[in-house]
Amino acid sequence: MDEKKFNFTKAYQEIEKINEWFEKEDIDLDEALEKYERGMELINKCKERLKKAENKFEQIKKKYIPKDEF
Amino acid sequence: MQVREIVNIKNISPEKIFTVSEFLEFLNNILTPCQATIKGEVGERIDSYPGYTFFNLLDKKKSILKCFAFKEVISGLGIPLEPGMEIKVTGYPEIRKNRGELKFQIQRIELIGEGVLKKQYEILKKRLEAAGYFAPERKKPIPEFCENIGLITSEYGKGAKKDFLTHLGNFGFKVFFYDVRVEGSFSLYEIIEAIHWFNTNLPYIDVLVLTRGGGDWESLSPFNSEEIVKTIFASKIPIITGIGHENDQTLADLAADFRASTPTHAAKVLTDSWKLASINLNEFEKNLNSSINRRFKIIKEKIAFFERNLTCILKKEILSKQKRLDDLIRNLNRGFQTYFKEFEILEKEFKKNLFKIKVLIRNEKAEIIRLLETLVKHKNRWERKVEKLLRQQEEKLSLSSPSLRLKQGYTITSDEFGKIIKDPRELKISQIIKTRFYKGQVFSRIKKIK
Numbered sequence: 276m277d278e279k280k281f282n283f284t285k286a287y288q289e290i291e292k293i294n295e296w297f298e299k300e301d302i303d304l305d306e307a308l309e310k311y312e313r314g315m316e317l318i319n320k321c322k323e324r325l326k327k328a329e330n331k332f333e334q335i336k337k338k339y340i341p342k343d344e345f
Numbered sequence: 346m347q348v349r350e351i352v353n354i355k356n357i358s359p360e361k362i363f364t365v366s367e368f369l370e371f372l373n374n375i376l377t378p379c380q381a382t383i384k385g386e387v388g389e390r391i392d393s394y395p396g397y398t399f400f401n402l403l404d405k406k407k408s409i410l411k412c413f414a415f416k417e418v419i420s421g422l423g424i425p426l427e428p429g430m431e432i433k434v435t436g437y438p439e440i441r442k443n444r445g446e447l448k449f450q451i452q453r454i455e456l457i458g459e460g461v462l463k464k465q466y467e468i469l470k471k472r473l474e475a476a477g478y479f480a481p482e483r484k485k486p487i488p489e490f491c492e493n494i495g496l497i498t499s500e501y502g503k504g505a506k507k508d509f510l511t512h513l514g515n516f517g518f519k520v521f522f523y524d525v526r527v528e529g530s531f532s533l534y535e536i537i538e539a540i541h542w543f544n545t546n547l548p549y550i551d552v553l554v555l556t557r558g559g560g561d562w563e564s565l566s567p568f569n570s571e572e573i574v575k576t577i578f579a580s581k582i583p584i585i586t587g588i589g590h591e592n593d594q595t596l597a598d599l600a601a602d603f604r605a606s607t608p609t610h611a612a613k614v615l616t617d618s619w620k621l622a623s624i625n626l627n628e629f630e631k632n633l634n635s636s637i638n639r640r641f642k643i644i645k646e647k648i649a650f651f652e653r654n655l656t657c658i659l660k661k662e663i664l665s666k667q668k669r670l671d672d673l674i675r676n677l678n679r680g681f682q683t684y685f686k687e688f689e690i691l692e693k694e695f696k697k698n699l700f701k702i703k704v705l706i707r708n709e710k711a712e713i714i715r716l717l718e719t720l721v722k723h724k725n726r727w728e729r730k731v732e733k734l735l736r737q738q739e740e741k742l743s744l745s746s747p748s749l750r751l752k753q754g755y756t757i758t759s760d761e762f763g764k765i766i767k768d769p770r771e772l773k774i775s776q777i778i779k780t781r782f783y784k785g786q787v788f789s790r791i792k793k794i795k
Contacts, residue, residue, distance in 0.1 A: 297636040328517035
């Protein structure tokens with residue numbers, strides 16, 4: 276996943292789904308390994324995102340459109 | 346109010362003579378920019394027309410301000426205008442030229458006094474509720490993890506901004522702060538403008554937080570207006586309100602997509618999911634690890650079981666194969682022994698027969714030699730006999746030879762084609778015939794045939 280396009284919500288939802296999937300009794304080992312790796316990758320990215328968490332504050336001046344922020 | 350500055354009164358000459366219209370226009374130029382908010386009591390007489398209403402605003406000193414309001418302004422009040430009602434009006438003064446009266450042109454009308462405000466609130470709430478503005482199914486969901494937050498509050502209020510920012514955990518939020526007044530006549534328009542601004546300029550923002558500290562019911566009136574409800578409802582960006590103290594539920598709260606009781610609560614709502622996520626992520630990691638380990642353990646156990654099972658099956662298989670092999674070797678030995686015995690018998694018989702054959706061959710050979718000798722004997726005899734016969738035949742043949750006849754003087758006559766003539770009747774007169782002698786030949790023409 277590209278760092279710039281990293282979406283915490285989507286990653287988190289995917290992790291939740293992977294966890295649910297692991298709750299199933301009968302699972303395929305190859306698929307389990309694949310999902311495990313994906314899950315770990317996403318968890319690490321989410322943790323990275325939480326580590327870098329410094330709030331930014333910006334006061335809106337009317338007529339100023341900070342579109343670059345997105 | 347710097348009226349002089351606005352109309353530049355200094356430059357008007359005292360000698361100038363106005364017409365009535367000119368003077369009223371001159372006065373209106375001074376008066377209309379004087380926007381003000383005035384409180385008072387509604388007078389006894391209210392003249393309502395389909396599009397507008399006239400009434401008087403009074404105070405305890407019996408002073409009268411004649412007021413004029415369009416229908417839309419009156420309906421913004423939420424309840425009908427009644428004599429004796431305590432209100433405050435925002436607008437500007439203007440002298441009506443055709444009547445020569447000063448009228449206060451109302452732009453916004455608000456109720457004063459907790460009791461009447463509550464009444465207005467209840468009526469408006471009922472109406473907007475019936476129109477579906479507060480329906481839960483029409484509320485926009487608040488994203489689980491908001492990152493970009495539009496904060497609409499006052500820079501100088503009762504600490505709402507500070508409370509919100511203090512309680513907003515450090516989770517990489519981007520807060521775009523839009524400063525508005527949260528009290529007074531102009532606050533409503535500023536808040537509406539702020540909501541519009543975010544929807545127009547930062548439409549991808551996750552959430553808007555509209556917040557202010559607590560206050561009495563009157564100071565909350567901008568948040569109890571029809572306009573704010575409609576604006577919140579129309580916003581494409583979900584809105585969280587955190588207005589006043591916990592017991593004050595304004596119409597803006599009811600219209601909001603999520604109602605937080607205070608600015609602190611609003612911050613907490615946005616932070617909690619992140620806090621929970623950082624805890625849950627560790628849990629997820631643990632779960633994933635234990636899940637995969639459990640899977641591996643199960644697989645390992647299965648492999649060990651298969652291994653044991655397989656050894657057992659293989660052993661059985663090998664034993665059974667070995668037994669079959671032994672049986673096979675035994676049968677083969679038995680077979681070979683029988684075969685060898687039969688072969689011995691055959692060999693003996695063959696030797697016996699070989700002797701017989703030898704005797705036979707010897708006898709046959711003697712017979713052939715004998716026959717050969719007889720044959721040679723017969724051959725010599727026959728040869729001699731044949732030779733004699735041949736000689737006799739040769740002699741006989743030489744006596745009858747034509748050349749011998751020719752030598753003795755005989756001739757042979759033939760036609761021109763060589764056919765030997767034995768009967769002259771075969772010939773014709775003038776035909777050429779050939780006569781052969783012992784030495785040479787003569788061609789003659791026939792003259793006569795007898």
